[in-house]
Amino acid sequence: MANLFRRREDRRRQDGPTEDAVREALRDVRDPEIGRDIVSLNMVRGIEIDGGRVRVGVALTTAGCPLKHRITKDVTDRLKMVEGVSEVDVDFGVMTDADRQNLMNSLSGGEREIASAFRDESKTRIVAVVSGKGGVGKSTVAVNLAAALQRAGKTVQILDADVHGASVPVMLGALQKPNVIDGVIFPIESPTGLKFISMGNFVGEGQAIIWRAPIVNKALAQLMRDVYWGEPDFVIVDMPPGTGDVALTVAQMIPKAEALVVTTPQADAARVAVKAGKMAVQAHLKLDGVVENMSYAECPECGHEMRIFGGDGGERVAAELGSRILGRIPILPDTTGEPGRCLFEEGSSPARAFDEIAASISSMKVRKRIQVL
Ligand SMILES: Nc1ncnc2c1ncn2[C@@H]1O[C@H](COP(=O)(O)OP(=O)(O)O)[C@@H](O)[C@H]1O
Ligand SMILES: [Mg+2]
Structure with missing residues (x-):
């Protein structure tokens, strides 16, 4: 039995x-x-x-x-x-503590100046989204470009480098503090699956940061070093507006970075966008192209494109920088910058425009460059 x-x-x-x-x-x-x-x-x-x-x-x-x-x-x-x-x-x-430290060391690559994703030898492409002034839709472009790249099967992370105007956490609806283990900071995953890191997640919503430029630069340098970026296909960097210090820091720390210039059709936005683009070129970043945001509104009745702002900002910026327009994004009244209302719905006309921008950027030849700075 x-x-x-x-x-x-x-x-x-x-x-x-x-x-x-x-x-x-x-x-x-x-x-x-x-x-x-x-x-x-x-x-x-x-x-x-x-x-x-x-x-x-x-x-x-x-x-x-x-x-x-x-x-x-x-x-x-x-x-x-x-x-x-x-x-x-x-x-x-x-x-055990020892196991964890071994793991974290292997992730962070031990002692180093900058995470491997930002180094020249890594396959990761770094696209810095720049503009001459705030409010033109730089962050909107950064998150929607990231989403479009992800739709196309690329791995993407976002670095919100706009320390004073950090808006990515709100836009992506993820305000929590990042997980930090043995000095390694882990990116935050938003409900839509986009991973990002922002100073906004360290200081808490509603708190103002009154740091002088050297401190901002240090904080950014730390994010570029201590965050576990892995080696995604792209890191999209939402830059602060203008032609300032941070742009130089990014250019200096990441010589392989590329720049995407955002403007609206208006002449004043275009004028300063040209400056931001020129500064990127002077810092030896490669210019990927120009995005004209809030280009037109679509008439709900007949679909006619109304150029509400007039102006030909995108064209002018592209011409003056010797670059080209990669996409025009319409004005959408319900784009509020609130969670879930800044990511355009897949298949909608602005999302398709971003799909095209993502495709153009993906197909660009990556230039191996020599650091001049
Ligand atoms: N194409 C658009 N249509 C309608 N509103 C937009 C569009 N792009 C941006 N916005 C809105 O304009 C404001 C500024 O955009 P944002 O991306 O935060 O600009 P920036 O990062 O350049 O300061 C936000 O409220 C955003 O939701
Ligand atoms: Mg912004």
């Missing part, structure tokens, strides 16, 4: 998955913050298989990791697709 029972037990075991199959499947589960699979991050600490029942031990970087639920769901969903798995349990533990 006992033997018979054991044999049935054995058979049931054989029906379950192999440990290798489970481990392979777990390679498809990524740590949401780090963006790499939990097996290669050494977070999987034990797999127990009992027939169709699988228990997985996962070591988190910190005990209070807010991402437990998501990891549990991702592990469960993925393992249920493995043949023979009927039930999944996830047990959480915490890494």
